[in-house]
Amino acid sequence: MSISRGPFTGRTLAGLARDLRTGRTTSTELVEQALDAIAELDPALNAFVTVDAEGARAAARRADQEPDDLRGPLHGVPVAVKDLIMVAGLPSTMGSRHFADYVPEVDAWCVARLRRAGAVIVGKTTTHEFAYGPTGDRSAAGPSRNPWDPARMSGGSSGGSAVAVAAGMVPLALGTDTGGSVRIPAALCGVAGFKPAYEAIPADGVFPLSRSLDHVGVLAGDEHDCLTAYRCLTTSESEGDGAADPAGAGPVRVGWLDPAGLFACDPRVV
Template identity: 70%
Template sequence: MTIPLGPFAGRTIGELGRELRAGRTTAEELARASLDAVARLDPALNSFVGVDAGGALAAAREADRELAGGADRGPLHGIPVGVKDLVEVAGLPATMGSRHFTGYVPGADAACVTRLREAGAVIVGKTTTHEFAYGPTGDCSANGPSRNPWDPARMSGGSSGGSAAAVAAGLVPLAIGTDTGGSVRIPAALCGVAGFKPAYGAIPAGGVFPLARSFDHVGVLARTAGDCLLAYRPLSGREVGPARRPPRVAWLDPAPLHACDPEVTRVATEAAGAMGKVALPQEVADGLREVYVTVQSAEAADVHAERVARAPELFQPEVLDRLKGAMEVPAWRYVRAVARLPRLAEAAEALFEEHDVLALPTVPLTAPLLGLREVELGGRPVAVRAALLALTSPWNVLGFPALSVPAGAVAGLPVGLQLVCRPGDEDLLAAAAPGAEA
């Protein structure tokens, strides 16, 4: 990394919890450390839109009092958390990354924030999002681009770019993100942290500004897969036990979905250690992309049609252009996309016949430079947005749990390994992560 790291770099939530309970630190100290690191280090990253020092310290002191009194809320008790600025936190401005929401202060917590508080987590502040989460690059926001801690001239990825950069830089050990086509996993991969998009609906989306309701997921970013799962449990209210068996992992050939940088593929393949190989038929891969683009465009246009008509000048130009295009998608294509889904899902299910977990790169390339919209891949120019989304969006269409974990680096930039399972197999997913205890 080229920038100094914060206090949570290299530390897991599990370790922090043990130190808290051993009396070697306090929630207040952790909150102060986080706030201090944001103040010192974040100007170079822009991962936070704003912090809530008063609220965080008050919550931390309460967490300390509870622990001292023997009331232990579990693994997130006293842990500092960043919350994507698309998610409402009572009393804190929520900009959604857009000038349309300048000055907006929600009066209530999103459902996932309520669950964070119930689990004892300490909300430090709001993290930068691509405007309305409508973009995987993280560099189009009323709050400016979030930058990649590995090279601040490069993208964090998006749309949960601030959450990924903040965790990667050690400013917080945990952050909330949202993921409609890869918005948790893409920045996790580009910034070298873990990001988990659970099954559709597993973490409630109430109080989260919608992008495309059929594919919107709430997820988490942390240093390790294990930390993601620690946070997933209280956020979803679902238990994930120890793996019932060693996970049977198959390498999913990414080629039908998108061309990949061969070095990225090599690093991800080595990290995966898969036993078998499977591939999506080309027409299924094409179908999943077509369904993703059509449904996401239509639903995003529904959310924003009035804003586009009444105050187009408040959008970032690229986001406005994309929304205008989305408004032109004809309804019959949406009808057809929705009708196509069951057969695509059936074809995807078939990949799991002899395996529990599919492994593939999270993103076909490493972090591009900020603002870049075309790169060369496999000797051909490719669109950056489409490339970033190509390997993650199928799992939003299908609603399958998908986890990105750090797999290594290419030319000093992180590579993510993506692991995908069917809903209910989260135990096997967690066990398949490199470094997970067998």
Template identity: 55%
Template sequence: MPVSPELLQRFAREWLERENFPDDIANETAARLNTLLARLRTLDETRLRDLLPAMAFNPSAAAYAVPPQTPPVWEPLAQGEGTGYGGRGTTGVEAAPHTPKPIANDSPEWLWWDATTLAAALRKGDLRPTEVVEAALARLHALEPTLNAFVTVTEDQARAAAQRLETALARGEAGALAGVPVAFKDLFETAGVRTTGGSHVLADYVPTRDATAVRRLLAADAVSLGKTTTHEFAFGPTTDSPYLGPTRNPWNPDHVPAGSSGGSGAAVAAGIVPLALGTDTGGSVRMPAAACGVVGLKPTYGRVSKFGVLPLSWSLDHVGPLARSVADAALALRLLAGGDPLDPSTVPIPPDDYQHAVRRGREETLRGLR
């Protein structure tokens, strides 16, 4: 039965105690509700019946088969060997806190550099995008059975992008993140790559467009390795998906990486990518950053576009980076910030030189802080 304006008028009187409910609002509301009902009737009901309800756990998910492990997958550096924000990286760039040191792992040392250092080495020709991407993919595949940090790995696209960037870098025509591996929380729409939101409900959803934040990082020639795990629709702090199983903390697989951007936090902490995007509504970037020992940033509301990001709360959602260093967070914000006509909540103010602020702060206001 269709919803009529008269029904809405009656509802307004009996439930909202509104005697004067404008006809134009009643007519428009009825039209919208009827459109929604028509769309719901066209859904494939047999498919919906097969779905588990949200938050219903699926113990058969492969990740649940990974036995608890008391030792960490890798060891932290010994106390005093560059831990904390005051530590120095190989090339003098601020190191992330508690930089992990792999056990029985043949990954090259530069895979642990932050994005700022790695991008500089790629621009100088000290490294090639293809070798960086291959090393990152190798580490991803070696650790993924335990970590469960990725929903989708875009291996072929990453290799193709790295190959293209070899030529662009040789010509000096590449962007600020040319050849740097990155990953995106599986709330960000990605053209041609499925976006599940951590739920079986969207298991087959393949967007035709990129979220603005994705588009801006890819425009800087970052190389996406794929989509990282999230608590279902970002609604939880553990990144334990009912359908994909739990994501594990790189420091101790018995523990969670926090959430809901836990896949991005784990991927950065594990040395797979130096930079990943997450979302923060009530701590979903900051908590994984703390639990995984990396840098997380929740930008000011309206600074970074949310267009193309599956929402949890329109007025509280933020897009932010998880990174190896404060310098990386500043670089990411410079690339991400700015107005977006597709997101009316953004402020049309050009991004500041956040990297300059970090360099100045390192010498002045940030000295001695942890």
């Protein structure tokens, strides 16, 4: 049995930015919609381990007082952050009881970028413990559950981020991907997930699983929103700010691994 969807289902970042710019809505209204959806839907889905209602409301008020075109397409938009990406003042448990009381004092690089883009962080999302698993069902906070059928797994390790977007609680969430941790839950929950090039989004302030393989990624309703978020996270406002050049240094190369060379796959998969 699927769960009813929240207010951001089918709404794009471009559409939200347009509504904010034209006065059809405010950041305060969007944040209240997100908080109401979390309160209604999350008891069944467990996408969030921490909800920062007070901080989100304060950030939304600030966003509403600024020119709505000042910071770009994420200005005033509620977003969620995986619980092994540091957000100053909020617990970062990494999905483990070992870090139950850990509260970082400094934002991760990608979180600072979100704030600079005007995004409003509403909370931290459930992660497979230490990001070490593809299922999303091994966390001190309990498993994140698939909104299409809560009896089934969300995938991991960025399961909470995928669930939050798929259920329409937020339009955008940050995740991390070392061996599939954005792509797997995105596929299982029916949203778009993007793992960018290595270090395109610096992983400073992200709990490491394998530093040489860890990537910060994004989860959203479709590929256009992933691209919008990626550009906000990587476009340089000044030289030497730490972001890799998203344009790359040469032609794009795409690798393809033939599944037939590994094992027999169900035709419905390939």
